[in-house]
Amino acid sequence: MLRNIPINIDVIHVEQPWLWPLAVKIKGLRAYTSVLLVYGSQNIEEPLKRGIFDNYNVDDAEDFLNEVNNLERRAAREADLTIAVTQEEADVLTSWGVRDVLLLPNGIEPWHADxxxxxxxxxxxxxxxxxxxxxxxxxxxxxxxxxxxxxxxxxxxxxxxxxxxxxxxxxxxxxxxxxxxxxxxxxxxxxxxxxxxxxxxxxxxxxxxxxxxxxxxxxxxxxxxxxxxxxxxxxxxxxxxxxxxxxxxxxxxxxxxxxxxxxxxxxxxxxxxxxxxxxxxxxxxxxxxSITWARCLAQLPVAVEKAKYDKVPSE
The missing domain is CATH 3.40.50.2000 (Glycogen Phosphorylase B;)
Structure with a gap:
């Protein structure tokens, strides 16, 4: 797997928490200690998964749901930059102790029919x-x-x-x-x-x-x-x-x-x-x-550059 990772990585953006442990493991390697970790998700995952299980009458999933909750809290807190798509999600992340959550709403790529x-x-x-x-x-x-x-x-x-x-x-x-x-x-x-x-x-x-x-x-x-x-x-x-x-x-x-x-x-x-x-x-x-990706994500490169700058140790 290491052979497939680029030699130079500036940022790892993890969408949803499932691969967060892998991102942290990569950052722990000597060659990637300066990598910036960005976390974002389309949802707060635990209540979403709970709702799905409730609709399918799954009644023995509490251990799994606790693991999901712990994983996404860990990802949100450990990230150098954490992103939310709605104010509601941003408020939840803030309640977990995440500071300076970046709110970037979902958007679309315009289509053109021939x-x-x-x-x-x-x-x-x-x-x-x-x-x-x-x-x-x-x-x-x-x-x-x-x-x-x-x-x-x-x-x-x-x-x-x-x-x-x-x-x-x-x-x-x-x-x-x-x-x-x-x-x-x-x-x-x-x-x-x-x-x-x-x-x-x-x-x-x-x-x-x-x-x-x-x-x-x-x-x-x-x-x-x-x-x-x-x-x-x-x-x-x-x-x-x-x-x-x-x-x-x-x-x-x-x-x-x-x-x-x-x-x-x-x-x-x-x-x-x-x-x-x-x-x-x-x-x-x-x-x-305003709901095209070009507009919705306009703040992201600026926020990433700021987060990278903030990580540089002051002399």
Missing amino acids: IDGITEWRRKLPEDPWLLYIASAHPPNFTNFAQVFGGSLGCFPPLSRLVVAGGVAEHIYAALQHSRWSSLNLSRLHLLSKLSDRDLAAVKSLAHGFVLPIPFGGGSNIKTAEAIYSGSYVIGTKAAFRGFEGFLSLPEIRSADNPKSFHRQIREVLASPRRSAPLPGTIGFDQRQ
Whole structure:
């Protein structure tokens, strides 16, 4: 393994705590004692894992959860620089004794769909307005999905669809296949599974709007940033907008706290005219640029340089 490590390393950035002991071990080697250790995570891991276990009725995981808690506390405290993605997480890290937590919100890389991709996917997708849900197979992305909709996708008109892309698709299908109104629910689904970046750019560009049916979890969600950046309608749970509360005032953003509200918002959005993409120079355009990686991570190089400088012993 040592043969695969570069000779010169300035910084090791550990994302999530699982490999923190390895980073510390590398720093302990004579050649790497001056390495700067940076720690960041999309969540506070222990409560997130606890929520997942609770949903799967795992009742003998306390020892594991304690290990997770101890590991992420260790990583946050030992790091030369610790990063959080929401103020809520920053407050938790501060309560652990971490000083000067750097808050860097989640962001996205802007996408650009080509004309051929748009044309191809316009033929494959519903003609009537449809909404898009993109997510991985991470459990919070599908656990209690049916409950968010009150068990029914009847809020979608017969010719409209909920288009689902990503690893979450098979789990959404499984959840609705065994639901009370399974025939109706499956008739409103259009599953795409995993797509290439090119195809995904076209699908996101064609969506009438996005749904974010995320009932729990921690940190903030990149899928939320993508939905906001699109300029299309966005309907999500309160949990889906963690870290992005400042965007809730935008006219196309809808937050729903219960199935009845979720249904009403979906019906209203599907009956509304398609939104045009925000134009450069407008308030909406400039506000959305704030969630690109270029803007979200702008402070990171400066913070790393400062941390490196602070580590140099004074003469």
